[in-house]
Amino acid sequence: MAPPAPAGARELAAPAAPALPPLHDRDVAKRGRPGPRAQGAGARVLSLGVRAAVMAAAVAIFLLFAAASAVLLLVLVVAARAFRHHRGSRYRVPPRGPPSPPLRAGLSPADLRRLPTFAFPSPPRDGDGAPSQCAVCLEAACAGERWRAMPACRHAFHAACVDRWLARSPACPVCRVAVAVSAR
Template identity: 70%
Template sequence: MAAALALFLLFAAAAAILLLHLVVAARAFRNQHHGWRSRYRVPETSSSSPPPPCASRAGLSPADLRLLPCFAAASSSPEFCAVCLEAACAGERWRALPACAHAFHAACVDRWLARAAACPVCRAAVSVSVS
């Protein structure tokens, strides 16, 4: 009986030490994690302050997007749209960018170009030439 009690107390002490170790490790991880978030947190801006210069719209206007050339995908086209990662189907409207000739679904690349006037693949500047 004394041996069983000693064995039980030994396991209980080991479990308590393990639990204490896990609690200390979890607290250290939580404090480290919160410290990381607070160091890199974006500062709050008031509604009366002007937006930062990088927040301005740098994409193309809808009128500029309509001026970019479109074409219909061929039935045997092995093209993949790098924006949505889907293959070209026959008759779909595609758009080739003038500067780099990368091609995408017109709807996919239009959404991209409305935000950034650069190719999604090579970042070449996309400009509209009025003829």
């Protein structure tokens, strides 16, 4: 190993490289390339252009999805309204020919008169099977009221209450057994 050189000798051994002056716009003409200032302005303009293009693309994509969502929502609303009112729709074609009479689902007034009735006994009893409450109107039974018993299941109700029920549905309001009217 070589002994260390004195401080003054080191400066003489390695001459310093000449420092280059900074590049300016006037140096562009001499060397043929732009200086840092000219290059920075062009890069800024290019960067702003790229940013504007990216933002325009992002806004266009957002508007495209918003428009597609609006169209899809409109289709769903129209379909929901069409399916919700499909039975009673005002857009259905009416049937041809004379109108058919309404279908009668319950018992006729003549059939209702053939069903047996009875006067409710004086004290309402609950323990021996006699009804103490009408299952149609949920009112308590009173002595002397007219009640009607169903022939098949023997459930009993106020005559007026069960007659309205049987005019719409020919089944017992409690157990849904079909009410059979006997011919007298």
